[in-house]
Amino acid sequence: MLPPQSILSEVFGYAAFRGPQADIIDHVIGGGDALVLMPTGGGKSLCYQIPAIARQRAGKGITVVVSPLIALMHDQVGALHEAGVEAAFLNSTLSGEEANAVEKKLLRGEITLLYAAPERITTPRFLAQLDSLHERGQLALFAIDEAHCVSQWGHDFRPEYRALAVLHERFAGVPRIALTATADALTREDIVQHLQLQEARQFISSFDRPNIRYAIAEKKDATSQLLRFISNEHDGEAGIVYCQSRKRVEEIAQTLCQEGVDALPYHAGLEPDVRQRHQDRFLRDEGVVMVATIAFGMGIDKPDVRFVAHLDLPKNIEGYYQETGRAGRDGLPADAWMAYGLQDVVNQRRMIDEGEAPEEFKQVLRGKLDALLALAEATDCRRVRLLDYFGEQSQPCGNCDNCLNPPQVWDGTDAARKLLSTIYRVQQQSGISFGAGHIMDILRGKATEKVKQFGHERISTFGLGAEFSEQQLRGVLRQLIGIGALAVDASAFNTLQLTEGSRAVLKGERTIELRESVAASTGGKKGRAAKGTPTVAAGLTQAGQQRFDALKLWRAEVARAHNLPAYVIFHDATLAAIAALAPQSLRDLQGISGIGAKKLEAYGEEVLRVVSDA
Structure with a gap:
């Protein structure tokens, strides 16, 4: 089997793996199941794309990628084609004739990675096609992208993901890798349970995005x-x-x-x-x-x-x-x-x-x-x-x-108790509830027409919070609602209601600490210029910048012709490296990060021309 490092270099043009990628890839190539949590931008796609290529070249067949989005399928398949990998998708953008052509290539084993939505994968027709591949030993791997969609506790729950348990039940010997950028412990537990990944090795990367x-x-x-x-x-x-x-x-x-x-x-x-x-x-x-x-x-x-x-x-x-x-x-x-x-x-x-x-x-x-x-x-x-x-x-x-x-921090406990007391006394006197603005007016001692109309200037807490600004009191109310010490009745014009949680605050058993308002600030930067975010081309000479600009124009033309985003052709970092090096030959381009064998063959001469002209 071709070593993963060779695929990384030859196909994708990268010199080294990042973080846990190498361990994940070795585990999956060896036939193990995996649950991968890796932050956005951490390189999740390579964790199944490289095993797919390795297992396909070893005669183990195709990889099926579960993907929830049509646009994502299109761009990832386009990127794989640019890298020289046989990939395809099956989704509603294809005509019947185009879909049939993809299915024929699938059954002939001419595809390395096939992308499809969970709704399609679990249809009887598609499962029958997978059965045919499995019987011939041509089903290499299942990759379940955006795996948090399986969890009711996640932020993108999609019920159709639950049906993917059939992949383990029907194709028990085929390894599976589930990937997501976001899942707390509860969501991870849900993913494991509903995808039947109890025996899978879990790879949890740092969630930190320091940039x-x-x-x-x-x-x-x-x-x-x-x-x-x-x-x-x-x-x-x-x-x-x-x-x-x-x-x-x-x-x-x-x-x-x-x-x-x-x-x-x-x-x-x-x-x-x-x-x-x-x-x-x-x-x-x-x-x-x-x-x-x-x-x-x-x-x-x-x-x-x-x-x-x-x-x-x-x-x-x-x-x-x-x-x-x-x-x-x-x-x-x-x-x-x-x-x-x-x-x-x-x-x-x-x-x-x-x-x-x-x-x-x-x-x-x-x-x-x-x-x-x-x-x-x-x-x-x-x-x-x-x-x-x-x-x-x-x-x-x-x-x-x-x-x-x-x-700056201030103790809002006193303000919280006064707010809750005001709500209690208003309800006692009037028998009805009021919204936040009216309660704050009473506490701050503002004798508005509405306050006078209901006689709320006679309530014992009237004016007791005159030292608090409206902004401070809104912050207190946010905290009280957030901790469940106050409720909002949407059916009654967003009026405020006391709860069981109010008691602990009123009795002084719970403190409320708040930040001083910084609403006027947009968070002025320290250590970074307010304008002009650093770019990958920041360190280029004037001539290098000219080459970089020319390469970006050329890349835009190629991207339009291929109907792909520009970064699928080459990332800015790759163009900046080319611009800095000013290569004179194809040999000079070899080894630049992001230039694999297929891209060198497809674009090498054109890149050299653009650099020379610039």
Whole structure:
């Protein structure tokens, strides 16, 4: 069997494996099952692509890759073709004639990797084709990508993934590798159970992405905060902005365009051809900002996304980590920035409480939301908190907003008790509940018309919180709702309700510590320029930069001709290495990271011409 290192060098053009890749690949080539957790950009695809090539060359047949996204299948198959690997996909974009042609090649053993969605793989027709291959000893490996989709506790649950247990039951001797970038202990347990991977070896890499700087700001005017963030720190650079609703996506995309940002909307309500067109532009053009719901992002391999921004609080840390992980896949500095406020906490709590799930399930969801809220309100290192959630110990990173600009902390326990007391006394007097704004007005001693109308200026807590700003009290309310010491009744105009958890705070048994508001800040950088994120070409001479620019123009033409994103042809790092070396011959190009044998043969002479002309 061809050694994995030879495949890595010959096919993919890389000199060495990263992290645990070599161990994973050896284990799977040897026929072992594996569960792989590796952060976005860590090189998960090679962990099954190299075993697929090795086992196919050893006569063991084809590898079937379970992939949940059509766009991801298309780009990965395109990248494999560029590297000289026989690959194909079966999905709804193919005509009946094209699908039949792929199936014939599959049964003839002419494909190394076949990508298909879980819905197709578990159909009787497809399983019968796999039976035929298995009987002839031509079924080498099953690779289950985005394996967290199998878990009800994950952030992208897809019920059809549960049916993939049939692969183990029906093809017990065929090794399986399940891969994901995000899974806490509960989600990992679900993956193992539902995919029947009890005997699989688990490979859990570090979840740390040290090049990503995490910053979380309190919402004031989220749109203005976002505009300042992009203008000050990422002008003209590619990014993703996540919003909770389709309407909000449309509004933010329009506002960004009006401010001169090349922005596009993406959500499930758009026509499929519009979504595809926008995704293609984001992947193929430079400096495009995608404003999207979480319907966008899984499998996005674009390496130069410089920032991911959240304008609404995600549901849990897994979702937040998965989404922010789409930034900085090239290893260069990138930002994960989020603005959140009281209404975000209210909305997320309401969605859980009003859901039709069993109470046990809701409790798990509340726990996950509490963990995310704790991360948002944290006054210590964000990265330590984030990694601790996934069971990984670390030291303060020096590269998050709290490390760079340590926040002031204040004790909000007194304010919390006064807020809860005010809610209690208002309900006692009036027999009805009120919203946050009215409660804060009473506590701060503001005799508004509404306060006078209900006689709430006569309540004993009226004016007792005059020293607290509205912003401080909103922070306290966020914490109280987050820890379950206060509830919001969505059916009654978002009025505030005391809970069983209120008692511990009122009796002084639970303290409430908060960060001083930093809402006005977008997290000014220390140790990194506000504009001009470092690029792979930063160290080039003037002549080298000219060669790099010429190579990028040439690459764009080739990518358009092949209908692929530019980075599938060559990554920026490969072009920068070529530009720095100024090669004169094909021999000079050998050994440059990212240039395998097929790409050298296909593009070598053209690259030399471009370098010479530049």
